[in-house]
Amino acid sequence: MIRPMTSLARFRLTAAETGPALRALCEWTPPDAPVGGLHPGDVGWYLRLDDAAVHLWTDGGTPAAVGFLDGPVLRVTTAPGADLAALAEDAEALLVDGNDSSDGLPVPGWDRAEDSWTVLSWTPREVSSRAVQVTEANAADRVMVHRSAWPGSTFTLDRWHAMKGSPAGALAVETLVRTPAGEPAATATGWFAGVGRCGLLEPVGTHADHRGHGYGRHAVLGACAALVDRGASAVAVVTPSSLAPAVALYRSAGFTLLRENRDWVRPGGT
Numbered sequence: 001m002i003r004p005m006t007s008l009a010r011f012r013l014t015a016a017e018t019g020p021a022l023r024a025l026c027e028w029t030p031p032d033a034p035v036g037g038l039h040p041g042d043v044g045w046y047l048r049l050d051d052a053a054v055h056l057w058t059d060g061g062t063p064a065a066v067g068f069l070d071g072p073v074l075r076v077t078t079a080p081g082a083d084l085a086a087l088a089e090d091a092e093a094l095l096v097d098g099n100d101s102s103d104g105l106p107v108p109g110w111d112r113a114e115d116s117w118t119v120l121s122w123t124p125r126e127v128s129s130r131a132v133q134v135t136e137a138n139a140a141d142r143v144m145v146h147r148s149a150w151p152g153s154t155f156t157l158d159r160w161h162a163m164k165g166s167p168a169g170a171l172a173v174e175t176l177v178r179t180p181a182g183e184p185a186a187t188a189t190g191w192f193a194g195v196g197r198c199g200l201l202e203p204v205g206t207h208a209d210h211r212g213h214g215y216g217r218h219a220v221l222g223a224c225a226a227l228v229d230r231g232a233s234a235v236a237v238v239t240p241s242s243l244a245p246a247v248a249l250y251r252s253a254g255f256t257l258l259r260e261n262r263d264w265v266r267p268g269g270t
Contacts, residue, residue, distance in 0.1 A: 199236070
């Protein structure tokens, strides 16, 4: 049932102010898979950035939606029963020219994107993994693996500290896998949303020199196991459908396909 919004307001939160937004996202996260465009973990990963700003919509003081601009994409998750039309109307202030996509919030008159995102989910089970937890002592290796896995990444040890020191830092579990020779090979970051709620993997990466040996699968399974140990009911991951190797990795770790999502794009966009 849609609840009419009588006093909709939008607040721009700094990283240090994101606690209420994170709590709302955790409350809205279901047991099986994330809804909308954001999981608490998406915000957690975003908070590594120096200029991170999260938008919180409220109605009468009650959280109604949470979102942020991920480059040109407005990513939003709304409260159950929220008035999507009212939220979309207010979001027009953020969807200026150049911000031409919306993930999780339908925008009247916009089209569906051609490219899709694949949503996969992992059901708790016994696993065997050679992954270890990321700590201050091995964080530099975790950062190095990420930068190799994602060319052009701006991730640094300082940004790792910013992420871990943010209001979302306590939600993160991170794993690192090494080769038999001890070289850092793969890493995965998982995000907890509460007992009985679905966790999320974001990001996952294998060092360019060590692909094809199963290290990524071990990192993924280690992160999934850590989330389940904290009480997660399932673990989800969202990846571009065009990244066949990523989809294959998650399937090899026991993830099953749930659905494909498509953003809304401004007419004439992609």
